[in-house]
């Protein structure tokens with residue numbers, strides 16, 4: 001069966017060369033006569049993988065020396081609780097930007113640990129935009145952003161200096177565009193959207209900020225434990241880290257983050273142009289805040305929606321059904337998705353428009 005055009009929101013498409021190397025290593029890793037799935041995480045070979053992966057993260061995102069790069073587990077969802085567990089205490093306040101489904105989940109967890117002030121929300125318009133005006137209490141322990149709203153299809157392009165520590169959930173756009181790590185005190189991301197397979201969570205944090213964390217934290221929830229044990233306090237997600245390393249090597253070959261960013265811009269432009277041109281579809285996010293990673297759009301009616309989903313499936317296009325709170329379509333354009341797949345989708349939309357209007361004309365006659 002030919003490979004599908006995978007627009008899934010996560011776990012996401014990975015480059016086929018990475019899949020092939022990973023598959024080979026499951027059978028026999030580096031000619032060692034062992035599978036990557038059965039090597040000791042304390043072996044020098046695997047320690048080397050952790051080190052290399054950390055260095056690749058540092059190199060690709062220009063992470064300054066006074067930041068730590070950590071590999072955790074539990075997904076970004078565990079970070080929703082781990083962040084306030086470390087940095088928010090009873091009687092203290094943290095500020096959150098409510099920009100969608102995942103931001104709300106982060107807010108819900110933070111409320112277990114202290115006061116949460118939602119400084120701005122775009123709920124009034126079904127999260128179709130990023131609020132850019134808000135007042136921030138300087139006494140806040142931190143402000144929490146979601147850089148890319150995976151479900152609603154909006155992305156933050158401006159993290160203006162705020163005067164309080166900045167924490168950001170970058171699960172769905174990390175490594176897709178250049179960022180200045182200096183703008184943030186702590187970044188977290190579930191790996192399965194642009195970094196590798198599910199199972200590992202990346203954290204990049206300023207050391208001085210980590211040193212200010214609360215003291216009485218369970219070990220597995222304490223960032224400093226991971227920092228001081230090279231992310232190997234317990235058994236790390238060996239395979240997930242290994243495949244992330246392969247994927248980051250691939251990314252480096254693509255010209256790094258700035259190289260892939262150019263291609264991501266091109267892919268998003270192509271699809272948004274078709275959405276704006278094609279009378280059967282329309283975009284849901286405000287143009288200024290349109291995500292380059294998750295393109296959300298609706299059909300003009302239910303007939304077109306159902307018809308196009310089926311038509312697209314026949315062309316080998318998968319993963320474009322929108323999340324239930326938004327409906328319609330969501331095409332995720334993560335790093336490994338080739339421009340050619342976007343061309344297939346865009347052509348399918350144009351062809352469907354033609355078939356649909358011919359059919360409507362016939363029905364009217």
Ligand SMILES: *Cc1c(COP(=O)(O)O)cnc(C)c1O
Nearest residue numbers: 075076077102150169171172190
């Ligand atoms: C997918 C996603 C999450 C949830 O990640 P898990 O690793 O499944 O816990 C959180 N935040 C954002 C922005 C996401 O896209």
